Amino acid sequence: xxxxxxxxxxxxxxxxxxxxxxxxxxxxxIDDAGYWDHAKWEEIKKKGDAVISxxxxxxxxxxxxxxxxxxxxxxxxxxxxxEIKKSHSKGNGMLGVYIHKVNDKEKKTDVKGKNPFEQFxxxxxxxxxxxxxxxxxxxxxxxxxxxxxxxxxxKAAEKAGK
Numbered sequence: 001x002x003x004x005x006x007x008x009x010x011x012x013x014x015x016x017x018x019x020x021x022x023x024x025x026x027x028x029x030i031d032d033a034g035y036w037d038h039a040k041w042e043e044i045k046k047k048g049d050a051v052i053s054x055x056x057x058x059x060x061x062x063x064x065x066x067x068x069x070x071x072x073x074x075x076x077x078x079x080x081x082x083e084i085k086k087s088h089s090k091g092n093g094m095l096g097v098y099i100h101k102v103n104d105k106e107k108k109t110d111v112k113g114k115n116p117f118e119q120f121x122x123x124x125x126x127x128x129x130x131x132x133x134x135x136x137x138x139x140x141x142x143x144x145x146x147x148x149x150x151x152x153x154x155k156a157a158e159k160a161g162k
Contacts, residue, residue, distance in 0.1 A: 003153055003162075004062050006092070008083040009069035009099075017102040017110075018069050024146045052079060060086055064162035065093040065153050068116055070137065071100055075116035084116060088131060093156030096137035097145060 009018045044055050056079065060066070066087035074080055087094055096117060100110040117132035138145065138152055145152075 003064050003157055005153060006060050006063040006066045006083070006087065007069060008066055008080050008087070010071055010074045010077045010080060013073055014069060014071035014099060016104045017071060017099040020102050021069060021097070021099060021140060021145065021149070024149070053082065056083055056086065060090060060092070063087075063092060064160070065095070065157050067149075067153065068094065068096045070096050070098045070113050070116060072111045072113045075114040075119065080116060081119070084120060084131070088120070088122075091160055091162075093153075093158070093160035093162055094131075094135040095152055095156045096135065097149065097152070098137060098139045101139065101141035 007018060007022070009015070044052055060083070066083065068074065068080065068084065084094070094117075096115060098112060100112045103109060115132050115137055117135050117137070118130055120131040121128045122131065122134070123129070135156070136152075138148070140146075140149070
């Protein structure tokens with residue numbers, strides 16, 4: 001089934017790795033709502049926070065799943081945090097995918113980053129629950145993301161009732 005997927009990641013540091021994941025062939029039936037190039041990001045970024053948040057909000061419209069591509073610094077990024085909060089509040093299926101072992105343009109890997117879902121809580125039945133307990137994470141290299149990412153996305157969508 002075709003899904004509209006929003007990709008959240010630290011653009012400056014992980015754009016190349018995110019591109020490798022996006023161009024891996026796992027997305028034949030997926031409309032990648034939140035994937036954009038360097039020139040577009042630079043143009044939007046110059047216009048300030050209000051324009052960035054509007055772009056994110058617009059890109060999330062109609063999406064059913066948010067995939068957080070996790071690199072070394074992803075969990076500390078302002079806009080990744082915003083995207084996670086917005087995605088959760090709109091009921092998107094979500095998952096995290098560690099991409100630190102995906103080669104960058106210089107064929108180098110990186111250090112594994114922290115799970116960004118660890119920072120957020122929801123209250124259910126009077127108990128605080130971390131989003132990391134609700135949304136799974138996978139390792140793109142070690143867990144066969146090339147083959148399995150589409151399945152992980154579908155599973156997240158089903159779990160969210162999308």
